[in-house]
Amino acid sequence: METNTSFSWKEFVKAGLLGGAVAVLLSLVGMVAAFSGRYIVSGVFTMGQVLFIAPILLSTYAALRRNRQLTNSNLFMAGLLSGLVGSAILALLVLIGSMVNLRAMLINASPELYGILTFGRGTGLGIVILLGLGLLIGAAAAGFLLLPDRIRHALTQAIIWVLLIGLLRDLIVTVSFRWGPLSSIVRQLFAVSGLTIIGALILFLLVGGVSYWRWGRPKRDAAESFNQQRPAARWLTIGITGLILLFLPLILGTFFSEILDNVSMYILMGLGLNIVVGFAGLLDLGYVAFFAIGAYTIGILTSPELGIATMSWWEALPFALLASFLAGFVLGLPVLKMRGDYLAIVTLGFGEIVRLLVLSDWLRPWLGGSQGIQRIAQPSIGPLVLNTQQELYYLFLIGLGLVAFIAWRLKDSRLGRSWMALREDEDVAMAMGINHVSTKLLAFATGALFSGLAGAIFAAKLTSVYPHSMNFLVSINVLSLIIIGGMGSIPGVFIGALVLIAAPDLLREFAEFRYLVYGALLVVMMLTRPEGLWPEKRRQLELHEEEPAVVPAAD
Amino acid sequence: MTLLVAKNVTKRFGGLVALNKIDIEMKDNAIQSIIGPNGAGKTTFFNCVTGFYTPEEGDILLGEHNITGLSPDRVTQLGISRTYQNIRLFKNMTSVENILVGMHPHLKAGLIGGIFRGPLTRKEEAEALKEARRILNFVGLKGRGDMMAKNLPYGEQRRLEIGRALASKPKLLLLDEPTAGMNPSETHEMMNFIRHLRDELGVTILLIEHQMRVVMGISELISVLDFGEKIAEGTPVEIQNNPHVIEAYLGRGAASGLVQAAA
Numbered sequence: 001m002e003t004n005t006s007f008s009w010k011e012f013v014k015a016g017l018l019g020g021a022v023a024v025l026l027s028l029v030g031m032v033a034a035f036s037g038r039y040i041v042s043g044v045f046t047m048g049q050v051l052f053i054a055p056i057l058l059s060t061y062a063a064l065r066r067n068r069q070l071t072n073s074n075l076f077m078a079g080l081l082s083g084l085v086g087s088a089i090l091a092l093l094v095l096i097g098s099m100v101n102l103r104a105m106l107i108n109a110s111p112e113l114y115g116i117l118t119f120g121r122g123t124g125l126g127i128v129i130l131l132g133l134g135l136l137i138g139a140a141a142a143g144f145l146l147l148p149d150r151i152r153h154a155l156t157q158a159i160i161w162v163l164l165i166g167l168l169r170d171l172i173v174t175v176s177f178r179w180g181p182l183s184s185i186v187r188q189l190f191a192v193s194g195l196t197i198i199g200a201l202i203l204f205l206l207v208g209g210v211s212y213w214r215w216g217r218p219k220r221d222a223a224e225s226f227n228q229q230r231p232a233a234r235w236l237t238i239g240i241t242g243l244i245l246l247f248l249p250l251i252l253g254t255f256f257s258e259i260l261d262n263v264s265m266y267i268l269m270g271l272g273l274n275i276v277v278g279f280a281g282l283l284d285l286g287y288v289a290f291f292a293i294g295a296y297t298i299g300i301l302t303s304p305e306l307g308i309a310t311m312s313w314w315e316a317l318p319f320a321l322l323a324s325f326l327a328g329f330v331l332g333l334p335v336l337k338m339r340g341d342y343l344a345i346v347t348l349g350f351g352e353i354v355r356l357l358v359l360s361d362w363l364r365p366w367l368g369g370s371q372g373i374q375r376i377a378q379p380s381i382g383p384l385v386l387n388t389q390q391e392l393y394y395l396f397l398i399g400l401g402l403v404a405f406i407a408w409r410l411k412d413s414r415l416g417r418s419w420m421a422l423r424e425d426e427d428v429a430m431a432m433g434i435n436h437v438s439t440k441l442l443a444f445a446t447g448a449l450f451s452g453l454a455g456a457i458f459a460a461k462l463t464s465v466y467p468h469s470m471n472f473l474v475s476i477n478v479l480s481l482i483i484i485g486g487m488g489s490i491p492g493v494f495i496g497a498l499v500l501i502a503a504p505d506l507l508r509e510f511a512e513f514r515y516l517v518y519g520a521l522l523v524v525m526m527l528t529r530p531e532g533l534w535p536e537k538r539r540q541l542e543l544h545e546e547e548p549a550v551v552p553a554a555d
Numbered sequence: 556m557t558l559l560v561a562k563n564v565t566k567r568f569g570g571l572v573a574l575n576k577i578d579i580e581m582k583d584n585a586i587q588s589i590i591g592p593n594g595a596g597k598t599t600f601f602n603c604v605t606g607f608y609t610p611e612e613g614d615i616l617l618g619e620h621n622i623t624g625l626s627p628d629r630v631t632q633l634g635i636s637r638t639y640q641n642i643r644l645f646k647n648m649t650s651v652e653n654i655l656v657g658m659h660p661h662l663k664a665g666l667i668g669g670i671f672r673g674p675l676t677r678k679e680e681a682e683a684l685k686e687a688r689r690i691l692n693f694v695g696l697k698g699r700g701d702m703m704a705k706n707l708p709y710g711e712q713r714r715l716e717i718g719r720a721l722a723s724k725p726k727l728l729l730l731d732e733p734t735a736g737m738n739p740s741e742t743h744e745m746m747n748f749i750r751h752l753r754d755e756l757g758v759t760i761l762l763i764e765h766q767m768r769v770v771m772g773i774s775e776l777i778s779v780l781d782f783g784e785k786i787a788e789g790t791p792v793e794i795q796n797n798p799h800v801i802e803a804y805l806g807r808g809a810a811s812g813l814v815q816a817a818a
Contacts (some may be wrong), residue, residue: 074806184794227743235559266605283779312565392655406653406670409669409670409671409672410666410670412665413668413669413670413672413680414655414659414662414663414664414665414668414669414680415664415665415666415669416669417648417652417655417656417659418659420645420647420648420652420656421645421648421656421659424645424646424647424648425643425645427607427627427643428643428645429645429656430626430627430628430641431605431606431607431627431628431630431631432628432631432636432656432657432659432660432719432723433628433659433660433723434628434656434659435628435632436628442666446666494645520749538649538652538701538703539649540701541649541651541652541655541684541687541700541701542649542651542688542691542699542700542701
């Protein structure tokens with residue numbers, strides 16, 4: 001490419017402003033301060049610092065990459081400029097903060113924040129350090145761009161893994177304590193917070209080395225390589241995965257098993273909503289209603305409090321499933337003719353109706369009103385009552401196995417194709433002989449059934465149900481995890497739940513900013529990767545081994 | 556044998572009469588066309604036949620079935636399928652899947668069959684897949700089966716749409732401007748393909764078409780619509796010399812000029 005010596009300063013000033021603005025935003029919403037106690041590498045740097053450095057670094061890097069044709073010296077100049085502008089904005093925040101009391105309006109603009117931003121060196125020296133850091137960031141971004149691809153890739157991988165492992169320190173250390181010999185190694189790698197310097201170095205070199213070595217080797221995606229294995233090897237993979245899943249609660253311990261249960265519950269709901277939204281394209285914002293119906297049916301039928309019935313959990317389960325399945329039908333009937341936005345609004349209303357009904361005084365004798373229902377029976381197998389988080393996990397696991405199997409089978413069936421055809425073009429689907437009434441109702445009802453199952457297990461998990469657990473936000477959470485994972489993709493539901501449900505639970509600091517991060521993540525995903533983290537893949541149906549593969553011409 | 560009889564079909568939208576007492580008859584194994592200026596009511600007629608619209612008056616018979624007012628899925632099950640003026644494939648599904656959806660009325664598996672995938676369902680799916688591949692070859696899309704429909708080039712999308720329509724084993728195939736947006740050689744190819752369809756599969760074909768070369772080249776009978784009225788019907792030669800048709804297309808002045816010139 002032709003080297004261009006002149007470049008527009010404006011673009012890099014803009015990049016710096018953008019990065020700086022994001023850093024200021026993260027500071028002022030309190031994320032920087034909240035994460036400043038969490039070291040990534042103990043004694044070296046914290047997640048808080050990453051949060052105000054990374055935006056400037058990434059924005060500068062992105063701008064530089066768009067202008068790759070610049071000469072090396074110009075690239076460095078541009079990087080320095082962008083980095084300096086970015087850090088100058090942060091410095092400005094510190095400067096204004098030192099003169100004016102911003103806390104009246106921005107409660108997070110605290111001395112503690114300024115302390116973090118100035119590395120505890122006071123306003124004057126701190127600002128100089130901050131600006132210097134900005135120049136360093138700019139130079140690093142430019143230098144990074146000039147590295148050979150292979151090294152850059154290895155470095156990126158190493159940095160990401162160090163950040164990730166550093167953040168997940170609590171999980172890893174707690175789990176390792178249960179394994180005697182392992183814990184002594186782990187203790188060398190992790191400090192009280194984050195990795196030790198040695199641990200970080202080892203991890204960095206290991207990941208960097210491996211990804212350097214793997215560069216250029218043909219990559220196969222997980223599903224494909226799984227399908228190419230010989231049957232024996234395939235069963236081995238399934239067996240090992242099964243064993244890990246079976247012993248997961250024992251490996252993780254009580255606290256993390258609770259998170260695991262939570263994630264499983266959301267996956268269960270996600271798989272159901274994925275049928276409604278992902279497969280059939282019916283945007284349902286009131287999905288929590290079916291969850292509520294499942295949970296409350298169990299409550300009504302098992303709790304001695306209401307005096308309606310005192311079944312065992314297992315006896316009540318079929319009723320709960322039937323009730324949610326039928327509720328899916330009932331909701332489906334009035335909305336058959338609605339599409340898109342209208343459907344979303346009506347289903348949203350349905351979700352609220354169910355929540356208000358269970359909250360109402362009118363139905364209090366049967367549904368417990370705002371007090372909810374307590375003393376719900378827990379499932380038992382023989383003499384064993386499943387009442388700990390670890391035991392209930394197995395219930396979730398069985399439910400998940402069943403539901404995932406059903407979703408996977410339906411996806412490639414005649415019914416699944418009909419759902420997708422309806423999603424793609426309802427009129428044409430009808431012209432193909434698809435009965436849109438029964439097909440849509442089946443989508444609603446199947447989705448509702450899965451959600452009802454999640455609700456039933458949820459009731460057993462808490463032994464109580466309250467109206468406030470049937471919040472609209474549950475529907476939004478489930479919908480978000482489908483979108484993040486990839487609409488219509490079954491593995492995507494698992495990934496989405498791990499990112500959206502497990503991550504905030506694992507990092508306590510995140511919980512406070514959960515919805516902020518959701519929102520930002522959704523916007524970023526929609527802009528950069530609208531198909532989701534693990535996009536749906538259509539099954540290959542035409543080419544078989546006996547037929548020579550014709551590579552379609554790319555045009 | 557007559558396959559399709561449309562008698563006295565009238566369709567109104569509010570005050571606008573989109574179709575006014577239209578009579579069209581089709582013989583088994585025929586290739587017929589409907590032509591007319593924009594807004595003449597051609598696609599409205601298709602929509603009435605396929606069950607998207609219910610005509611206010613008149614009857615539509617397919618063989619011995621009265622299909623007036625039936626829902627689109629019922630009409631398809633009885634043996635009519637169609638393509639669309641602006642291609643309407645299931646864009647995010649593969650070519651094979653598009654054709655499999657087209658076979659929907661001939662397959663049986665439901666919710667239970669889909670989940671348990673018993674021997675009957677497996678056999679049905681395997682046969683459907685084989686048939687889908689055969690149709691794919693027939694419309695000349697061999698090797699494109701696993702591509703997303705949206706990624707196919709324009710001409711192939713047209714052919715896939717016809718393949719999808721054929722998958723329901725129709726007696727009557729309605730093609731809405733199958734050569735729209737094609738260059739002369741592609742158009743020529745499509746004409747041959749339509750004839751081939753009729754000769755090989757014995758499907759009766761009703762076309763809406765704007766390109767006169769196509770219409771005159773392959774139709775056995777042409778019906779001309781203008782402002783919802785049928786103004787003429789006949790063989791290509793008759794239609795070419797019909798003053799009403801010339802008037803509808805070129806205006807009154809041009810028509811009288813032509814008639815005078817001919818005289």
